[in-house]
Amino acid sequence: MPKMLRSWPQWFVLTVPVALAALASLPSAQAQLGGAFPVIPVSPKTAAETDPIPLRRVVVPPERVLTELERARQGVLVQLPRAEFEQRVRQAARTEEALKKPPRLLQARYQASLSGIALVGTSQWTILNPTDVPGILPMQPFNLALRAATLDKTRAILGDLDGKTQGLLVEHSGKHLATMEWSARGDPGPAGVRFKLEVPACALTSFELELPVDRELVVTQDRSGCLLAGPFPGSMANRRLWRLSAPATSTLDLVVRQAAGPGQQQPLLLATLATTQKLAPEQLTADFDLNLEVLHGRAGELALECDPGLRPASISVGSLEIDTWEFRPGGAGEKSSLRVQLPESSQGKASPLRVHIHCLAPVLVNRPWTSPGIRVTGAVPRGESLMLEIPPEIQLDRWQAGNFDLVAAASKGAGTQVLTLQSGIRDPGAVHRPRAVLTLQKREVQVRGVTWWQLRPDGAALTAQLLFDVERGHLFHIPVLIPPGWHVDRLDLRPAKLLRTYSVESGPNGQATLVLELQRPIDAPDSARLVLELRPEHPEKFMPGDSSTSETATTLAFPVVLPGDAPLLEGVFALSIDPAFQAQVNASVAPSPVMSERERPGPVAGEFSSLLAADTAPAFSFSPWGSQAPDYFYRYRGRQFSGTIELRPRRPLFHARCTSEVILAAGRAALHVRLHLDPEAGNVDTIDIKLSTPTKFPWPWKSLSKQNHVRSVQRLPVVDLSPAIQVLGAGSALAAVSTLTVPGERGSLWRLTLAQPLREYPSTVLLRWPQPARCTCLRC
Numbered sequence: 149m150p151k152m153l154r155s156w157p158q159w160f161v162l163t164v165p166v167a168l169a170a171l172a173s174l175p176s177a178q179a180q181l182g183g184a185f186p187v188i189p190v191s192p193k194t195a196a197e198t199d200p201i202p203l204r205r206v207v208v209p210p211e212r213v214l215t216e217l218e219r220a221r222q223g224v225l226v227q228l229p230r231a232e233f234e235q236r237v238r239q240a241a242r243t244e245e246a247l248k249k250p251p252r253l254l255q256a257r258y259q260a261s262l263s264g265i266a267l268v269g270t271s272q273w274t275i276l277n278p279t280d281v282p283g284i285l286p287m288q289p290f291n292l293a294l295r296a297a298t299l300d301k302t303r304a305i306l307g308d309l310d311g312k313t314q315g316l317l318v319e320h321s322g323k324h325l326a327t328m329e330w331s332a333r334g335d336p337g338p339a340g341v342r343f344k345l346e347v348p349a350c351a352l353t354s355f356e357l358e359l360p361v362d363r364e365l366v367v368t369q370d371r372s373g374c375l376l377a378g379p380f381p382g383s384m385a386n387r388r389l390w391r392l393s394a395p396a397t398s399t400l401d402l403v404v405r406q407a408a409g410p411g412q413q414q415p416l417l418l419a420t421l422a423t424t425q426k427l428a429p430e431q432l433t434a435d436f437d438l439n440l441e442v443l444h445g446r447a448g449e450l451a452l453e454c455d456p457g458l459r460p461a462s463i464s465v466g467s468l469e470i471d472t473w474e475f476r477p478g479g480a481g482e483k484s485s486l487r488v489q490l491p492e493s494s495q496g497k498a499s500p501l502r503v504h505i506h507c508l509a510p511v512l513v514n515r516p517w518t519s520p521g522i523r524v525t526g527a528v529p530r531g532e533s534l535m536l537e538i539p540p541e542i543q544l545d546r547w548q549a550g551n552f553d554l555v556a557a558a559s560k561g562a563g564t565q566v567l568t569l570q571s572g573i574r575d576p577g578a579v580h581r582p583r584a585v586l587t588l589q590k591r592e593v594q595v596r597g598v599t600w601w602q603l604r605p606d607g608a609a610l611t612a613q614l615l616f617d618v619e620r621g622h623l624f625h626i627p628v629l630i631p632p633g634w635h636v637d638r639l640d641l642r643p644a645k646l647l648r649t650y651s652v653e654s655g656p657n658g659q660a661t662l663v664l665e666l667q668r669p670i671d672a673p674d675s676a677r678l679v680l681e682l683r684p685e686h687p688e689k690f691m692p693g694d695s696s697t698s699e700t701a702t703t704l705a706f707p708v709v710l711p712g713d714a715p716l717l718e719g720v721f722a723l724s725i726d727p728a729f730q731a732q733v734n735a736s737v738a739p740s741p742v743m744s745e746r747e748r749p750g751p752v753a754g755e756f757s758s759l760l761a762a763d764t765a766p767a768f769s770f771s772p773w774g775s776q777a778p779d780y781f782y783r784y785r786g787r788q789f790s791g792t793i794e795l796r797p798r799r800p801l802f803h804a805r806c807t808s809e810v811i812l813a814a815g816r817a818a819l820h821v822r823l824h825l826d827p828e829a830g831n832v833d834t835i836d837i838k839l840s841t842p843t844k845f846p847w848p849w850k851s852l853s854k855q856n857h858v859r860s861v862q863r864l865p866v867v868d869l870s871p872a873i874q875v876l877g878a879g880s881a882l883a884a885v886s887t888l889t890v891p892g893e894r895g896s897l898w899r900l901t902l903a904q905p906l907r908e909y910p911s912t913v914l915l916r917w918p919q920p921a922r923c924t925c926l927r928c
Contacts, residue, residue: 203237242279242280242281243281245279247283249278249279249283250283250284250285250286251275251276251277251278251283251284251285251316251318252275252276252278252285253273253274253275253285253348253349253350254274254275254276254323254350254351254352255272255273255274255350255351255352255353256271256272256273256274256347256348256350256352256353256354257271257272257354257356258270258271258347258353258354258355258356259271259355259356259357259358260330260332260355260356260357260358261357261358261359261387262341262357262358262359262360262363262404265333265334265335265336265341266331266332266333266334267331267332267334267343267357268330268331269329269330269331269357270327270328270329270330271292271327271328271330272325272326272327273325273326273327273328274323274324274325275299275316275318275323275324275325275326276322276323276324277318277320277321277322277324278321279321280321281321282317282318282319282320283317283318284309284310284315284316284317284318285315285316285317285318286313286314286315286348287306287313287314287315287316287348288313288314288348289346289347289348289398289399290314290346290347290348291332291344291345291346292328292330292331292332292345292346292347293330293331293332293333294306294328294329294330295329295330295331296328296329297316297326297327297328297329298326298327298328299316299318299324299325299326300324300325304316304317304326304328305317332345334404337528338525338526338527339403339405339416339417339526339527339528340366340403340404340405340406340528341403341404341405342368342401342402342403342528343400343401343402343403343404344399344400344401344402345399345400345402346398346399346400347398347400348398349396349397349398350395350396351395351396352395353393353394353395353396353397354391354392354393354394355390355391355392355393355394355400356389356390356391356392357389357390357392358382358383358387358388358389358390359379359382359387359388359390359404360386360387360388361385361386361387361388361407362406362407363388363404363405363406363407364379364390364404364405364406364407364408365378365390365392365402365403365404366402366403366404366405366416366443366528367392367400367401367402368401368402368403368416368418368443368528368530373394373395373396373397374392374393374394374397374400375392375393375394376390376391376392377390377391377392377393378390378391401528401530403416403528415442415443415446415447416442416443416528417440417441417442417443417447417524417526417527417528418440418441418443418527418528418530419438419439419440419523419524419527419528419529419530420438420439420440420441420530420531420532421436421437421438421439421521421522421529421531421532421533422436422437422439422532422533422535423435423436423437423521423532423533423534423535424437424535424537425519425520425534425535425536425537426537427511427536427537427538427539427542427586428511428539428542428624429511429513429539429541429542429588429624430510430511430624430625431508431509431510431511432508432509432510432511432520433506433507433508434458434506434507434508434509434520435504435505435506435507436504436505436507436521436522437502437503437504438501438502438503438504438505438524439500439501439502440500440501440502440503440524440527441500441501442501447490447501448489448490449487449488449489449490450487450488450490450503450524451485451486451487451524451525451526452485452486452487452488452505452522452523452524452525453483453484453485453486453522453523453525454475454483454484454485454486454507454520454522455483455484455518455520455521455522455581456478456480456481456482456483456484456520457509457510457520458484458507458508458509458520458521458522459475459477459484459507459508459509460473460475460486460505460506460507461506461507461508462505462506463488463503463504463505463506464503464504465488465490465491465501465502465503465504466502468491470488470489470491472488472489472491473486473487473488473489474486474487486505486522488503505522507520507522511586512586513542513586513587513588514585514586514587514588515585515586516583516584516585517583517584517585517586518581518582518583519534519536519581519582519583520581521581531570531571532570532571533555533568533569533570533571534552534567534568534569534570534571534582535566535567535568535569536566536567536568536569536582537560537564537565537566538564538565538566538567539563539564539622539669540563540564540565540589540621540622541588541589541591541621541622542586542587542588542589543586543587543588543589544584544585544586545584545585545586545587546584546585547582547583547584548582548583548584549569549582550580550581550582550583551571551579551580551581552569552570552571552581552582553569553570553571554567554568554569555568555569555570556568569582589621590620590621591618591620591621591622591623592618592619592620592621592672593616593617593618593619593621593623593714594616594617594619594714594715594717595614595615595616595617595711595714595715595716595717596614596615596617596716596717596718596719597612597613597614597615597709597710597711597716597718597719597720598612598613598719598720598722598772599611599612599613599707599708599709599719599720599721599722600612600722600723600724600772600773600778601706601707601721601722601723601724602724603723603724603725603726603729603731603793603795604726605726605728605729605905607683607684607687608684608687609681609682609683610631610634610680610681610682610683610684610707610709611679611680611681611682611772612678612679612680612682612709613677613678613679613680613772614628614677614678614680614709614711615675615676615677615678616670616675616676616677616678616711616714617673617675618670618671618672618673618674618675619672619673620672621672622669622670622671622672623666623669623670623676624666624669625663625664625665625666626641626663626664626666626676626678626711626712627661627662627663627664627711627712627713628661628662628663628664628678628680628709628710628711628712629659629660629661629662629709629710629711629712630652630659630660630661630662630682630709631659631682631707631708631709632657632658632659632660633658633684633685633686633689633707634682634683634684634685634707635652635660635682635683635685636652636662636680636681636682637681637682637683638680638681639662639664639678639679639680639681640678640679641664641676641677641678641679642676642677642678643676645667646666646667646668646670646676647664647665647666647667648665648666648667649665650662650663650664650665651663651665661712662680663712664678680709682707682709689702689704700796701732701794701795701796702794702795702796703792703793703794703795704792704793704795705790705791705792706721706723706735706789706790706791706792706793708721708789708790710787715786715787716785716786716787717785718783718784718785719783719784719785719789720781720782720783720784721735721781721782721784721789721791722773722778722780722781722782723778723779723780723781723793724773724776724778724779725779725780725793725795727798728797728798728905729795729796729797729798730795730796730797730798731779731793731794731795731796732793732794733780733791733792733793734791734792734793735780735782735789735790735791736784736788736789736790736791737782737783737784737789738782739780739781739782740781740782740783741781800827800832801827801828802825802826802827802828802832802906803825803826803828804823804824804825804826805823805824805826806821806822806823806824807821807822807824808820808821808822809821809822822852823835823837825906827906832902832905832906833901833902833904833905833906834899834900834901834902835899835900835902836864836897836898836899836900837897837898837899837900838895838896838897838898839895839896839897839898840895849861849900851902855904856902856903856904856906857902857903858900858901858902858903859901859902859903860900860901861898861899861900861901862898862899862901863896863897863898863899864897864898864899865897
């Protein structure tokens, strides 16, 4: 075994410190003597040749000799004869010169044989020491495992002789021969056994590697500075010899792989990967740029392995996007496979092949996360550069870089942190990837909302407006809680082109969540405004029964639209009830006064109305009800607002005014009747009219109102009970008999059905008939 030495030979160790101590004491002595001693003249040439450092020589006067000798006995000075002092100075000068010209390597030859997955062999170094003093030959870089080392057939001394790096001690001047026995272990992989050999650089460096007959040697790195030749006959019939010349090369990347059959050429892929990954709270976007160098053949197809969760979205070769690829996902926690058929135009090119793969992967916060990667099956990895972009709302806990080294850390807009890492130093295949636990930093979003509920005889409608103010962090998606029994009919999100897509997710108790996915995140201090129009899934549930069953009430809960994952800073709930209903409202907060839009003054700074006013939100206004103020108006904070309403139909009530115009002419007459109907309460959609003149055919009625018209006219049966009732009120039998002899009043009863109920606007119907008649409004 080589002898490890960490000290100089004895003569060198003793001579140099004593000489330096003597030299260092002289300036101090001169300073203490106050500069009274004469300076010994020394020629510039002599001083440059003999002194390793500038010296000032002084002579002690006779009267100061005893004093200086006393100081020497006290250890202040070191006493030496003049001749010995000068000799030590000259020796120090030669040593300083020797350090400037260390031993160097003239030629390096390495021979090895493959044994399993290791190379075992010897090396011969030719070394030149240009000086006549001992020197140290630097041995960096050097990663071979030494078993024995000799220098000129004697045990070599190796170690950290200068206290910094490993070196070989060369004691004598001239040429020397160093012989070493070494071994190097390879890393087996899909492409073969990979060896990364690090040796001192030399102008004449050669390797002779003996491999089995079914193996071949491939140089994968810095091939332009290497010359590979072979195979040649080896020492045995089942061995082949490969010769490699690598002048001035200190690092060799070699692969020993299975040799191709006769007449076949097996391609070898060298893969360099540049990866950019952008983290988000729910999704990772990864772009892999593969730089593939194809050796000894052509590649028509690529087989890749993808880490769990990684799914490719698009693949391009060069500048051409292709669809000739197949992805097969693996099981839970297993790797997936990806096969890419390369275009004919990119096969067989001498230039590197560039493949871009765009992938997506899910991200789960508060759980361990590992940076996903891809690997080319059968390729030799040559390292990966990884750029990881981390948004400010995501924090990396328990960070482990794996076999990556942090190259740079920077930040860019909106507080995003960018980490640049590099593999290949210890793990070219990037097997041990960076990992951490992702935690989501607190995001501050303030939400203000308005919900307007309209109850009408033909159904119900719900309009909601939400304002999202991002005060810190980023808003990547917007969840909104939809009340049970309602569905989204229309939505509008501002700023424009911010919405990418939306979906509705069912939840417990019939409550659904509307999730809006954004094209880009909303960064602080920006805001977004959302308008929703909702319709009931079952409109009949919001319509109470007929007026004849007005004692039965329909109870409905307030449908309040709330943000999904942010507190509601301030909310408004407005309720508009059609006059056709009688309502009893119960709410968790007291109602507030409300003004219509035309009564409202200009926006006041700091008020909730100013945040949703028309001048700051062009998409919608603060009061979606316009000039008609709602019947109930509530202000609340947080999520603790609720209420119910008991709804009953109101009995119809209206006023009727009849105007008749009779036109008489010779031999004929005409009648024009105008019936003006003014609704007061309830819904009036049918009108029963009794005519004093019996008619066989319906009279022609029409509406003079533009908002309504007569849909149908129907004749009703008439039963005249007035004579019988009059008999019951007769005072005597003679009076009763006379009552029965008087004929009763005959007429006809007609029902007019309107196209729309009379709710808000009065209506006028017109009757035209060529016979005189009298009309009476009976009931509706």
